[in-house]
Amino acid sequence: xxxxxxxxxLDKKAIWLVAILIAVAILVPASNLLLPNGHPLRLPNYAVxxxxxxxTFAMLALALDxxxxxxxxxxxxxxxxxxxxxxxxxxxxxxxxxxxGVYANPVLPDFMVFLNWKELPWYWHGFDNFWxxxxxxxxxxxxxxxxxxxxxFRSRVTGVYLSIITQAMTYALLLAFFRNxxxxxxxxxxxxxxxxxxxxxxADTTRAALFAASAxxxxxxxxxxxxxxxxxxxxxxxxxxxxxxxxxFLGYRVEYVKLFAFVVSAIIAGIAGALYVPQVGIxxxxxxxxxxxxxxxxxxxVGGRGTIxxxxxxxxxxxxxxxxFTGAFPEFxxxxxxxxxxxxxxxxxxxxxxxxxxxxxxxxxxxxxxxSAPSPADVEAGADPQPKAAE
Amino acid sequence: xxxxxGTMLYLDGVSVAFDGFKALNSLSIIVHPAEMLAxxxxxxxxxxxMMDIITGKTRPDDGEVLFDGRTDxxxxxxxxxxxxxxxxxxQKPTVFESQTVWDNxxxxxxxxxxxxxxxxxxxxxxxxxxxxxxxxxVRLLARKxxxxxxxxxxxxxxxxxxxxxxxxxxxxxVDEPVAGMTxxxxxxxxxxxxxxxxxxxxxxxxxxxxxVRDLDSRVTCLAEGSVLAxxxxxxxxxxxxxxxxxLGR
Numbered sequence: 001x002x003x004x005x006x007x008x009x010l011d012k013k014a015i016w017l018v019a020i021l022i023a024v025a026i027l028v029p030a031s032n033l034l035l036p037n038g039h040p041l042r043l044p045n046y047a048v049x050x051x052x053x054x055x056t057f058a059m060l061a062l063a064l065d066x067x068x069x070x071x072x073x074x075x076x077x078x079x080x081x082x083x084x085x086x087x088x089x090x091x092x093x094x095x096x097x098x099x100x101g102v103y104a105n106p107v108l109p110d111f112m113v114f115l116n117w118k119e120l121p122w123y124w125h126g127f128d129n130f131w132x133x134x135x136x137x138x139x140x141x142x143x144x145x146x147x148x149x150x151x152x153f154r155s156r157v158t159g160v161y162l163s164i165i166t167q168a169m170t171y172a173l174l175l176a177f178f179r180n181x182x183x184x185x186x187x188x189x190x191x192x193x194x195x196x197x198x199x200x201x202x203a204d205t206t207r208a209a210l211f212a213a214s215a216x217x218x219x220x221x222x223x224x225x226x227x228x229x230x231x232x233x234x235x236x237x238x239x240x241x242x243x244x245x246x247x248x249f250l251g252y253r254v255e256y257v258k259l260f261a262f263v264v265s266a267i268i269a270g271i272a273g274a275l276y277v278p279q280v281g282i283x284x285x286x287x288x289x290x291x292x293x294x295x296x297x298x299x300x301x302v303g304g305r306g307t308i309x310x311x312x313x314x315x316x317x318x319x320x321x322x323x324x325f326t327g328a329f330p331e332f333x334x335x336x337x338x339x340x341x342x343x344x345x346x347x348x349x350x351x352x353x354x355x356x357x358x359x360x361x362x363x364x365x366x367x368x369x370x371x372s373a374p375s376p377a378d379v380e381a382g383a384d385p386q387p388k389a390a391e
Numbered sequence: 392x393x394x395x396x397g398t399m400l401y402l403d404g405v406s407v408a409f410d411g412f413k414a415l416n417s418l419s420i421i422v423h424p425a426e427m428l429a430x431x432x433x434x435x436x437x438x439x440x441m442m443d444i445i446t447g448k449t450r451p452d453d454g455e456v457l458f459d460g461r462t463d464x465x466x467x468x469x470x471x472x473x474x475x476x477x478x479x480x481x482q483k484p485t486v487f488e489s490q491t492v493w494d495n496x497x498x499x500x501x502x503x504x505x506x507x508x509x510x511x512x513x514x515x516x517x518x519x520x521x522x523x524x525x526x527x528x529v530r531l532l533a534r535k536x537x538x539x540x541x542x543x544x545x546x547x548x549x550x551x552x553x554x555x556x557x558x559x560x561x562x563x564x565v566d567e568p569v570a571g572m573t574x575x576x577x578x579x580x581x582x583x584x585x586x587x588x589x590x591x592x593x594x595x596x597x598x599x600x601x602x603v604r605d606l607d608s609r610v611t612c613l614a615e616g617s618v619l620a621x622x623x624x625x626x627x628x629x630x631x632x633x634x635x636x637x638l639g640r
Contacts, residue, residue: 232512251473
């Protein structure tokens with residue numbers, strides 16, 4: 001049953017995408033590690049974690065697309081799940097520092113010593129185990145999404161109202177995580193990481209491995225999303241997006257369909273956040289910033305929502321643009337981002353992927369037209385209206 | 392009132408008001424198994440509100456709504472009522488436009504509606520045959536791979552009737568099925584509905600009198616939220632009150 005569903009998910013496009021991502025997972029680290037310095041094909045050291053970061057953003061955008069593009073839930077708080085996943089990884093990395101911190105406390109992270117805390121809060125226990133931390137990276141966002149979604153979808157909060165409360169959710173978390181008493185490092189967040197799974201965190205090999213892990217995680221997310229959207233449940237999700245009450249009258253529990261999509265999406269976002277943190281070396285409450293979540297919506301819209309590849313292309317392109325702009329013309333980046341969103345909304349409702357699709361149908365239509373339409377001369381001569389194949 | 396057992400749909404004294412406006416005023420209607428009932432009446436008579444109450448979209452302020460002689464519909468939500476075996480066709484054809492005709496029917500096909508059975512669903516040979524059969528009945532076989540949005544208005548109406556059939560309901564609520572159809576399509580629809588009513592209960596709301604005549608069923612005329620007259624179409628349309636309040640206008 002499960003394997004059948006998986007096979008169905010492997011439509012041609014998904015196979016290509018997964019194959020490309022696996023190739024990237026091998027080739028990028030190989031180019032960085034194996035080629036000698038100065039080789040034209042060698043990826044510079046700084047670029048590996050940068051591109052790795054883009055891949056985690058792509059994963060976040062894909063997660064958003066699952067709920068927005070396919071199920072019509074415009075979440076303006078998806079950055080919260082990403083940030084929580086990031087904090088989960090950050091807590092593991094903090095515990096790995098051990099007595100190498102400034103205060104050399106073997107158990108307590110530096111900020112707790114600084115706050116005069118005597119023992120580890122209960123919710124920090126277990127995070128010295130990698131597997132436990134990774135479990136929490138998925139479980140905590142899933143639980144938050146479940147509780148939030150259950151309440152919101154059951155009360156039939158939809159459309160712009162839902163978007164506003166997702167925004168409120170991430171803002172509330174932002175304020176909560178800013179507080180020192182929360183025990184997550186307050187304003188400064190978690191940083192100064194030393195090693196991950198025993199490997200020094202900023203070594204070239206570790207960064208290459210993290211890059212490969214991000215590419216493979218993205219490939220897995222593509223498989224999962226593709227499986228979901230190609231299943232009958234995926235069709236029901238689209239049905240809910242297009243005509244929610246009609247789906248209800250068919251006997252589907254719309255709130256559970258949404259809840260499923262929301263929870264799966266939150267888990268993917270959480271994993272993306274966990275991969276993001278070791279590559280940038282810090283997680284702080286700024287990640288809960290509502291503006292971050294809105295930016296994810298822009299990536300998804302630019303790439304093309306309601307497709308698997310769209311959000312990935314959108315996230316990577318916009319972020320490459322952002323890296324370039326903020327280096328070359330820092331003061332113009334926000335204008336460029338705003339303009340991008342306006343242009344996309346006005347002229348490219350289906351994003352870049354939609355544009356390519358439109359161009360394709362246009363050219364095939366024109367070809368068909370050229371091939372099948374009788375020439376005006378034939379019509380005037382009262383020739384057989386049936387087109388002749390030879391022409 | 393009358394005996395509730397052996398009825399498919401039993402409405403007794405149902406009232407609902409919206410902001411003081413009495414949309415339904417002590418409405419009582421009975422539909423028996425394998426029976427067709429046509430409901431006519433002027434705009435604002437409460438026909439659509441009645442359907443909303445039966446399908447769980449609106450809760451009545453007062454009155455009893457029973458399905459199959461025993462299930463209280465006022466306690467259930469839309470999805471639960473749909474799964475009991477009540478199918479509804481809307482006034483404005485509502486199909487899932489961005490999906491193919493086939494997918495529309497596949498989603499409607501009577502199958503477990505839970506999340507995981509739906510996620511891991513694979514169409515069995517029997518399911519495929521059933522969808523093919525329905526496509527033939529509603530004459531959309533040639534268009535099965537087209538998007539529902541590309542269908543003509545009449546075809547969308549038929550697709551929605553097909554989706555109703557796929558749901559395999561015991562009771563069908565059909566709101567203005569022939570609006571926007573050509574004359575020949577209207578005749579075909581009447582035939583199809585009569586055919587369906589041989590095994591299931593059908594409630595049809597319609598304004599088109601010649602179509603109601605074709606249905607050749609019991610007729611109830613509603614006005615201002617309650618029953619004005621009941622009987623055959625000839626009896627009802629000869630009723631002086633009906634002429635004054637509805638037909639004559």
